[in-house]
Amino acid sequence: MRLRPLALAAALLLPMPAYGAAPVALEKANDPETARLRSQVERLRAERDLASGKGFYLRLDASRYRLALMLEGVALDDYAASAVEWGVPEVLFVNRHPGADWDTRAFSKGRLEPPRERDRVELVAPPPVVVAPGAPTPEPSPPPIPKSAEESYSVPSPYRIEFAEGVSLEVRAKGDARRNRSLFQRFGDALGLRLSDLGTAVGLGARERVRLRVTLEAEDAASLYRSLPPDVGLVVTGLPES
Amino acid sequence: MSAEPPPERGPAAPAPAGRAARVAARVVGVGRDLVGRRRVQVASGAVLLLLLALAGTGWDYREAPPPGEDLSVSPPARPSTREAARLLAERQRLETTLRRKVPRGPWIVIDQTHNRFRLMRGDDTLLEAPCSAGSGMVLKEGTGGRVWVFDTPRGRFEVLSKLANPVWRKPDWAFVEEGEPIPKDPGDRLEYGSLGEYALYFGNGYMIHGTLYERLLGRPVSHGCVRLGRDPLREVYRQAPVGTPVYIY
Numbered sequence: 288m289r290l291r292p293l294a295l296a297a298a299l300l301l302p303m304p305a306y307g308a309a310p311v312a313l314e315k316a317n318d319p320e321t322a323r324l325r326s327q328v329e330r331l332r333a334e335r336d337l338a339s340g341k342g343f344y345l346r347l348d349a350s351r352y353r354l355a356l357m358l359e360g361v362a363l364d365d366y367a368a369s370a371v372e373w374g375v376p377e378v379l380f381v382n383r384h385p386g387a388d389w390d391t392r393a394f395s396k397g398r399l400e401p402p403r404e405r406d407r408v409e410l411v412a413p414p415p416v417v418v419a420p421g422a423p424t425p426e427p428s429p430p431p432i433p434k435s436a437e438e439s440y441s442v443p444s445p446y447r448i449e450f451a452e453g454v455s456l457e458v459r460a461k462g463d464a465r466r467n468r469s470l471f472q473r474f475g476d477a478l479g480l481r482l483s484d485l486g487t488a489v490g491l492g493a494r495e496r497v498r499l500r501v502t503l504e505a506e507d508a509a510s511l512y513r514s515l516p517p518d519v520g521l522v523v524t525g526l527p528e529s
Numbered sequence: 530m531s532a533e534p535p536p537e538r539g540p541a542a543p544a545p546a547g548r549a550a551r552v553a554a555r556v557v558g559v560g561r562d563l564v565g566r567r568r569v570q571v572a573s574g575a576v577l578l579l580l581l582a583l584a585g586t587g588w589d590y591r592e593a594p595p596p597g598e599d600l601s602v603s604p605p606a607r608p609s610t611r612e613a614a615r616l617l618a619e620r621q622r623l624e625t626t627l628r629r630k631v632p633r634g635p636w637i638v639i640d641q642t643h644n645r646f647r648l649m650r651g652d653d654t655l656l657e658a659p660c661s662a663g664s665g666m667v668l669k670e671g672t673g674g675r676v677w678v679f680d681t682p683r684g685r686f687e688v689l690s691k692l693a694n695p696v697w698r699k700p701d702w703a704f705v706e707e708g709e710p711i712p713k714d715p716g717d718r719l720e721y722g723s724l725g726e727y728a729l730y731f732g733n734g735y736m737i738h739g740t741l742y743e744r745l746l747g748r749p750v751s752h753g754c755v756r757l758g759r760d761p762l763r764e765v766y767r768q769a770p771v772g773t774p775v776y777i778y
Contacts, residue, residue: 320609324616331623338630341684343778349593356778359685360630363638363778371593380585407678409667413708433664433749436642484587498588514642516683516778526593 323528329391334522337393343516345397345448345456347371347499350525354501356511366511369461370502373526376488376495385496390523394450397519401443403512408433442509445480445500450521453496460508499523635768637688637737637775639755641681644747646737646757648765655768658761659747661740662777663754670705677702679752686731686775691766695728695738696721702752725759727766731775737765 337344338360346355346362349371355362376383408431444460468476487495503511563569608614635655638647641662648656663681670676697720704711712718725739740746740756750756755777757765 318610318613321613321616324608324613324620328616328619328623331620331627335623335626338627343683350596352593352596358776358778360627361632361636361774361776363776364640372590373593374588374590376587377589378586379582382589405665407665407667409669410706411669412671412705414671415704415710416708432745433666435644435748481587485583488587498590500590510643514640514778 326388326391326528329388330522330524333391333393334524337520337522340520342395342518342520344393344520344522347456347501347521347523348525349373349523349527354503354511356515356519364510364514366503366507368501368503370459370500372500374498374500376490378489383496389454389497390526392452394452394454394521395518396451397448397456397515397521398517399512399515400447400449400455403440403515406434406439436513437509440513442512444505444508446508446512447498448515448519448521449495453494454521455495455498456521457498457500458508458511459500459502460505461502462505632774634770635773637765637769637773639681639775639777641683641749641755641777644749646755646761646765648768656761656764658758660737660758661742661746661751661756662749663751664749668702668706673705675701675705677705677752681751681753681755681777682733682735683777686735686777688729688769688771688773688775689732690730691769691771692728692730693766694726695724695736697724700734725757725762727762729766729769729773737775738762 334346338357341359343363344357346357347353348355352368352371353365354368355365357363375385442460445457448456448458450456487498608617631651633651635648635650638649639645639660639662640647644660644662646656646658646660647654663679666679668677668679698715699718699720701711723741724736725741728736728738730736735754737755737757739759739762742750742756743758746756746758
């Protein structure tokens, strides 16, 4: 019977250290160092998942200003950027923040905007000709030589790679990409771009949450546009915490 | 005494400064009248608001700090919590996993869009040469209805076998394209010398081989295989063993 009050007191006192310890543990788990490590690990997991798949992906390293085309963890082509930015839609001076750790996941199904159309040459084979023994073999007419990539595709600047998760990568060409545009055409380009930005910011067309923007040398921007495989993925590293 | 009348004067020309002042006063008056009208006030207010709204709508960009000014510091070697220690260990493990994805031996990269061939070892480029990848042409059989598309496949492959003095066993499309009947005898399909000195087979009927048309290297003219010039092909045959990864994009 004497034990009952003691047991009651013990039952009341026992949870106290636990209640006192819980906020400390929570605070430690959320300290900046741990949070940063957690983000880095999440990002690396996303990259490992992409590298374990069979699909091509882009890796934007914002801390080194590099954009690489990757397959199974191997950089197939690597471009140096002269500027790396990221933006969010703003309506009436109010930002639509994409949420914390938006960049710790991988993005998928990237497609070019404007799309790259491939113009294929079609040949209909002539009916087979049976040559009599001893007769001269007729020379077949040589097939037309297909156009090279440079001849086939004109490259817009800027262009975008839009991913299914509402993230896009805008690629701008540095320097002489607009050298052959007149002043009037440049004004038209700028106006068109501004209107397009307005439309996407207010949510017209494809829903974009975040837009990454890289500026590449004109030759690199063109090379990426011409050779980008379909349904490319994206992983972003090295962005400063917002 | 008669006073002389004063000499008659014509209308005096207004002084230029006075005329400008009158014009300015009239403009100000018209402006006041306009501004005083409610409709104009509403319209100009609406235009101002619209301009303000447009100025505050669009995309708000931030620039990443240039390389070398990276502000994100690495966590200390001794993490302060057990959770941080676990995360640090996992980060290191993941980084190692990703580093190990890069082949240790030689590897081949083919950019089929720009017809560029590279032989790599680690991060070093051992050889770079123009090549010819698939033309992308579509061949339709006039009578049989079969269709072939001459694309080079994209993805990761491996050198499965290597051949010196390869013999080409011509597939059906090679006869169809040239308007020749498809032979019944398999021996009639064999062609010597057209694949160059060497061939590296990487699956599904695709090879890296030589060509009789070196002047077309750098252009997409093949039927899906990758054509390489004689000297680079010799080097690749020498340096790339069976199992060498081949990445085509």
